[in-house]
Amino acid sequence: MKNNEEYVAALENKIEKLEKQNHELNNIIFKAPIPMFVVDKTHTITHFNKALEALSGLSASDMIGTKNQWKAFYSSKRPVMADLIIDKSSDAKIIEHYGPKYNHSSKDKERFAATDFFQDLNKEGKWLFFTASPYTDDHGNIAGAVETLQDVTETKMAERKKKELYRIYRKILEFIPYPIIVYDEKGLVSYLNPSFSKTFGWSIEELKGKPVPFVPQALKAETHEMINKFETQKSLARYETKRLTREGKVLDVVLWAASHSRVKTGPTETFVILRDITEEKRLEANNKTIMRISAVLPEYPELEDLMNYISKEVKELLNTEGAVVLLYDEIKEELFFTGASYDDFDTEKRTKTIRFPVDSLLAGKIIKTGEYALVNDIEKLADNYPERDEKLGYKTKSLLEVPIKSEDRIIGVLCAINKKQNRFDYNDMELMTMIAGTVAISIENARFAEALKEAYRDVASMNRAKGKAINHLSHELRTPVAILNGSLQILKKKLESVKGIDASSTLDRIERTLNRIVDIQDEVADIMEDKTYSAQTMLLKMFEICQDELETLILENLNSDNLEQSITQLIDDKFGPRSIHYRPIVFSEYFKKLYDSLKPEFEFRPIDIEIFVDDNLPVLLLPEEILDKTIGGLVKNAIENTPDYGKIHIFIKTKDAGILFCIHDFGVGIEADARKRIFEGFFSTQETLLYSTKTPFAFNAGGKGADLLRMKIFSDRLGFTLKMESKRCRFLLENNDATCPGDIKACRFCQTRTDCLNSGYSIFKLFFPCEKK
Numbered sequence: 001m002k003n004n005e006e007y008v009a010a011l012e013n014k015i016e017k018l019e020k021q022n023h024e025l026n027n028i029i030f031k032a033p034i035p036m037f038v039v040d041k042t043h044t045i046t047h048f049n050k051a052l053e054a055l056s057g058l059s060a061s062d063m064i065g066t067k068n069q070w071k072a073f074y075s076s077k078r079p080v081m082a083d084l085i086i087d088k089s090s091d092a093k094i095i096e097h098y099g100p101k102y103n104h105s106s107k108d109k110e111r112f113a114a115t116d117f118f119q120d121l122n123k124e125g126k127w128l129f130f131t132a133s134p135y136t137d138d139h140g141n142i143a144g145a146v147e148t149l150q151d152v153t154e155t156k157m158a159e160r161k162k163k164e165l166y167r168i169y170r171k172i173l174e175f176i177p178y179p180i181i182v183y184d185e186k187g188l189v190s191y192l193n194p195s196f197s198k199t200f201g202w203s204i205e206e207l208k209g210k211p212v213p214f215v216p217q218a219l220k221a222e223t224h225e226m227i228n229k230f231e232t233q234k235s236l237a238r239y240e241t242k243r244l245t246r247e248g249k250v251l252d253v254v255l256w257a258a259s260h261s262r263v264k265t266g267p268t269e270t271f272v273i274l275r276d277i278t279e280e281k282r283l284e285a286n287n288k289t290i291m292r293i294s295a296v297l298p299e300y301p302e303l304e305d306l307m308n309y310i311s312k313e314v315k316e317l318l319n320t321e322g323a324v325v326l327l328y329d330e331i332k333e334e335l336f337f338t339g340a341s342y343d344d345f346d347t348e349k350r351t352k353t354i355r356f357p358v359d360s361l362l363a364g365k366i367i368k369t370g371e372y373a374l375v376n377d378i379e380k381l382a383d384n385y386p387e388r389d390e391k392l393g394y395k396t397k398s399l400l401e402v403p404i405k406s407e408d409r410i411i412g413v414l415c416a417i418n419k420k421q422n423r424f425d426y427n428d429m430e431l432m433t434m435i436a437g438t439v440a441i442s443i444e445n446a447r448f449a450e451a452l453k454e455a456y457r458d459v460a461s462m463n464r465a466k467g468k469a470i471n472h473l474s475h476e477l478r479t480p481v482a483i484l485n486g487s488l489q490i491l492k493k494k495l496e497s498v499k500g501i502d503a504s505s506t507l508d509r510i511e512r513t514l515n516r517i518v519d520i521q522d523e524v525a526d527i528m529e530d531k532t533y534s535a536q537t538m539l540l541k542m543f544e545i546c547q548d549e550l551e552t553l554i555l556e557n558l559n560s561d562n563l564e565q566s567i568t569q570l571i572d573d574k575f576g577p578r579s580i581h582y583r584p585i586v587f588s589e590y591f592k593k594l595y596d597s598l599k600p601e602f603e604f605r606p607i608d609i610e611i612f613v614d615d616n617l618p619v620l621l622l623p624e625e626i627l628d629k630t631i632g633g634l635v636k637n638a639i640e641n642t643p644d645y646g647k648i649h650i651f652i653k654t655k656d657a658g659i660l661f662c663i664h665d666f667g668v669g670i671e672a673d674a675r676k677r678i679f680e681g682f683f684s685t686q687e688t689l690l691y692s693t694k695t696p697f698a699f700n701a702g703g704k705g706a707d708l709l710r711m712k713i714f715s716d717r718l719g720f721t722l723k724m725e726s727k728r729c730r731f732l733l734e735n736n737d738a739t740c741p742g743d744i745k746a747c748r749f750c751q752t753r754t755d756c757l758n759s760g761y762s763i764f765k766l767f768f769p770c771e772k773k
Helices: 002-031 050-056 081-086 091-101 153-175 194-200 217-233 278-299 303-318 345-351 362-369 378-384 387-392 426-496 504-528 535-541 547-557 563-575 587-602 624-640 672-676 707-718 730-734 753-757
Strands: 036-040 045-048 102-104 112-118 126-136 142-151 180-183 189-192 235-244 250-261 268-276 320-329 334-342 355-357 373-375 399-406 409-419 582-585 608-613 620-623 647-655 658-665 721-727 761-769
Touching: 002 045, 036 050, 036 081, 050 142, 081 091, 081 112, 081 126, 081 142, 091 112, 126 153, 180 194, 194 268, 217 235, 250 278, 278 303, 278 426, 303 320, 303 334, 303 409, 303 426, 320 345, 320 426, 334 345, 334 362, 345 387, 362 373, 362 399, 362 409, 373 426, 399 426, 409 426, 426 504, 582 624, 587 608, 587 624, 587 647, 620 624, 624 647, 624 658, 624 707, 624 761, 707 721
Parallel strands: 608 647
Antiparallel strands: 036 045, 036 142, 102 112, 112 126, 126 142, 180 189, 180 268, 235 250, 250 268, 320 334, 320 409, 334 355, 373 399, 399 409, 582 620, 647 658, 658 761, 721 761
């Protein structure tokens, strides 16, 4: 009995311990930080822990004892992994529900694991990593299954972001227009972007796990040194060098490099970015060439020198056997070589002597179409233009020609012949076109300059001929005028003795006209030369044959006792040389004397003339004869351009160690167009018919057209200055068909004298520096 009691007590104690252990186990499962649940072999939930309550939102009290484990994960009933394990489902059955996402544990074939997205958990759904394995009874039979779950949403999202970033970075690398290489820690290629393949020609399949064979042999030592430096500094900023393409073409590149170590795996990768700057360097070189050529062009103003320079530059830049510049003769429709540069001097010399019909050369086609020609197939060229090589005496192998354009027309062709290395290409054409565009203006300028020089030579020749003709006419004019003047005096004397005939007014008019002709001749002589005439010698030689002239001279001036000597003296007086004599001029005294001598001739004009003279004017040293013509001419000009009752101011003052003579008339003024040509000679501001028969100093009496030119020539010859400013009468400007009546009182536009004085003016200024003669 005692033994039974002991047995029962021991059994109860054991049961109590088991219950205590079971309670502790239940408590451990319930409070475990990892969500889990347990089902028995009947698929009934026996455990549903607190962590799973938080994950699923379901309470353990509602779930334990039920077969609703699916409610924790799905919106409709379906087996969970633990159910499939209890039923010993086949792999096909598991795949039916989970797809290939599950896997067996490598150590325990009965344990299953999978990661899946559960869209019914919360609003956004969750990613769960879950494992399930069976547990057995004492006999090894499956008694149930345990399933644990882990919320890996953040991890999954991080992985997804990582993959997205990787995809973006990959896209960026593929999108970047610069070649990129990624090397592993052994210096072998792990990645190449499409730009690298496009630029250098190699694909990632060809080079992955291999070095890139693009370092030129001559740069290997330099590259090795650069790599050693990079391994120390772990970065490389803008390193300019050269690299080869797969086809062997050399590219100018600039590269950047940096190393990167992966955090978890540890290996170091090197990123290298390259940029092909071959085209940039070519354009830079082209620009420097164009700038250099542009700077030198002004040194070649002569057309042939300019063409030779251009040809030489093209030949050297493109490394060709020859280069020429052909210009187009539009009149003859021919092409001719104005500049040439060849390795062979005889060819160069011969080229410059040949002209071609425009249609016999390829350049003729370029002239007509404006398109460039790049020919590396010379057989085709020889068939189409056989005359070229025959005349020039050399064999063309390749040819590049571009048009030389000036604005909207083509003036010539720039040509490069026989490239020594490689073939002509687009880059050569682009450089040639830039040179042609740069030199076009200089070529036009040189051609215009040459044409201008030729025209100048023609004009100079014509001018010399004109000068000789005018000079001759000026000298020849004196003889008949002298005869007419002498005959007039004889006629006067004879008519005086005839009673009943009064021809004084007619004879005065004739005499005045003859004096005008004499003045014209005198002014022309002043302009054409320094008044040294050859008439003396000419008349002496004409002594025996000029009987009419001599008779007139004898009857008018001479007695017969000393005839020959008197005639010779008369010719000397009339036509002999008159030298210019400088003398000191006390200007205030000189002007008073000159003004007083002129005053009787214009006293009939009611004009207010005011004279202002500074004291102590410096003394001038000038020829008084020229001064008389200049000052007197300006006074006469002012009076003839001022209407009656008008006003003239004359200022004589000291200025800058010299004398300023200023005459300001308040007259009709000079029109703008006339002001431009006032000093050109034989040009008058008035119509000839308005003054040709008027009395000197009368309004609008005018001049013979050479007065101001003669003054200008005197100023240039003797070193004083002559300037003019004027304003045309506003009433005449506003009324094109109106004319000034020559009297303020008779002007229909002026209500008062002030109206006229404020309407127009002319100012002539003479400055005489004392130190100059």
